[in-house]
Amino acid sequence: MSDLQFITQTKHLIDELKSVCANYGLGNDGNEFKIITQVFLYKFINDKYIDEAKKENKSLKNAEKFQEALEELSEEELNFLNYGMNPDIPKLQPNHTISYLFNRQNEADFGKLFDDTLRAISIDNSDIFSVKSATGAKDKLFDELSNYISDASQRDAFCRALINKVATFSFGKMFSEKYDFFATIFEYLIKDYNSDSGGKYAEYYTPHAVARIMAQILVQEPQQGVKVYDPSAGSGTLLMSLAHKIGEKNCSIYSEDISQKSSTMLRLNLILNHLSQSIPNIIRSNTIANPSYLETKFDYIVSNPPFKLDFSDFREDLEKDKFKERFFAGIPNVPKAKKESMAIYLMFIQHIMYSLNDTGKAAIVVPTGFITAQSGIEKKIREKLINNGWLKGVVSMPSNIFASTGTNVSVLILDKLADNEHIVLMDASKLGETVKEGKNQRTVLTAEEENKIIETFNKKEAVEDLSVVVSKDEIAAKNYSFSAGQYFEVKIEYIDITAEEFAEKMMGFENNLTDMFAEGAELEKKIQENLKKLRYE
Incomplete structure (x- = not known):
């Protein structure tokens, strides 16, 4: 199955599930998102289990009717089957599969059977697949989906409709491949939940080109046993891209995010991308106020943090001495108006710098205004990066590379072992092709442009109107500006x-x-x- 086929099939299923919700009065309801994501989670767990069971048991692999063959296994054979599977594979009982429910959809109290099945799967797999909160409590895998229908007489029919939509095909073919387009699926899923300006979920999704550029620049040699972290993970696009570059077996994923929705999506992403072993490291928490990994240092950190957010409720706590070392450059003040404009990304940059180990590397998406601010917290952060020799380079991206926001962005590349005499500053703002996506215009990098950015940066090349290579002393002399344009030579053409x-x-x-x-x-x-x-x- 090609990437395009999978995307098309998945989008079609999303539309089908949205149609079911609409038919039962939940169209664009706040619970619609939960229903669709949890049905997807059940579908992926079901298909993953079947795919692995066929690999472990020849009779199941060759069976014309898998469900019947599974139900015919003895208790001993079933235990042997589950024991032989990789520990990070979800485990189902024969009466937990979609086929089992599909075959019993006309029974009385089907809604209860549906909910009981999801609850049992949650309990049986809670040690692996539940996401922990900062307090140690675990989010359950599934809600009782039938209860979202207020009319009890409609619950059985609603659950039957959901099962019928997911029982007609399998995602099995996709599990042998790496899918870096996961965010595309969920951007499509939540398009109706976002406002015209991008919506509150917009920060979860980083364009794949940006994710690939970050990964290709950060990792240039084989790695083993490294810890990879994202303090504002969203659905995990950056983590997935980096893990694929390093190798799924060569790294452990760690993440934090305050959103339960994004934690659910990330959990799905880990299952899809052969990284289920890292699910216990996915924490739902407030990274700035109550970080779970404060004492852990990481080899690689990637982040596209929220740029602006009101954190006035816990700002005073951040002033306490225990936070001073982490937030060395200071904490943004609470404005008299527009508290939502507080520059929380500055807190994430400082948190990331604090969380790197002695040889650590990081890539952080920031608003381009950060790289030239003349004073304040921004400049203090840049001064420390230069004076400590941690800046490897900066790539300023084209405008509108994020479909949901017109904010110009740049990517900071940090390296505790950076070459301070050859810092790469790149202005890629003129690259890309403009495409229209709904009401928004988006700039898309071609494969050639993407490779040009990566190769130019990694080779530390100075390319006219694209990149310069400067020393830490040159940057200090320019008021610590990270803008490539301020270092380009002004050329005057002379004609005899x-x-x-x-x-x-x-x-x-x-x-x-x-x-x-x-x-x-x-x-x-x-x-x-x-x-x-x-x-x-």
Whole structure:
């Protein structure tokens, strides 16, 4: 199955599930998102289990009717089957599969059977697949979906409709491949929940081109046993791209995010991308106020943090001494108006710097205004990066590379072992092709442009109108500006001409000026005449 086929199939299923919700009065309801994501989670767990069961048991692999063959296994055979599977594979009982429910959809109290099945799967797999909160409590895998229907008489029919939509095909073919387009699916899923300006979920999704560029720049040699972290993970696009570059078996994923929705999506993403072993490291928490990994240092950190957010409720707590080392550059003040404009991304940058180990590397998406701010927290952060020798380079991206926001963004590349005499500053703002996506315009990098950015950065090349290579001293002399444009040479083209050609050009300039002066004088005369004709009435 190709990427395009999978995306098309998944979008079709999303539309089908949305149709079911609409038919039962939940169209664009706040619970619609939960229903669709949890049905997807059940579908992926179901298909993953079946795919692995067929690999472990030849009779199941060759069976014409898998569900019947599974139900015919003895208790001993079933235990042996589940024991033989990789520990990070979800475990189902024969009466937990979608096929089992599909075959019993006409039974009485089907809604209860549906809910009981999801609850049992949650309990049986809670050690692996539940996401922990900062307090240690675990979010359950599934809600009782039938209860979202207020009319109890409609619950059985609602659950039957959901099962019928997911029982007709399998995602099995996709599990042998790496799918870096996961965010595309969920961007499509939540498009109706976002406002025209991008919505509150917009920060979860980073364009794949940006994610790939970050991963290809950060990882340039084989790695093993490394810890990878995202303090504002969203659905995990950046983590997935980095893990694929490192190798899923060579890294452990760690993440934090305050959103339960994004934690659910990330859990799905880990299952899809052969990283289920890292699910216990996915924490739902407030990274700035109550970080779960404060004492852990990481080899790689990637982040596209929210840029603006009201954190005035816990700002005073951040002023306490225990936070001073982490937030060395300071904490944004609470504005008198528009508290939502507080620059919370500055807190994330400082948190990331604090969380790197002695050889750590990081890539952080920031608003481009950060790289040239003349004073304040922004400049203090840049000064420390330069004075400590941690800046490897900066890539300023094209405008509108994020479909949901027009904010210009740049990517900071940090490296505790950076070469301080060859810092790469790149202005890629002129690259890309403009495409229209709904009401928004988006800039898309071609594969060639993407590779050009990566190769130029990694080779530390100076390319006219694209990149410069400078030292930490040169940056300090420019008020710690990270903008490539401030280091480009101003080039003046000189053309050799004869004395006669020079005189001819000067005569032409003089004649043009004489004509323009004469025209100006005539216009001035007409204006004065018209002014004299004006009368008060």
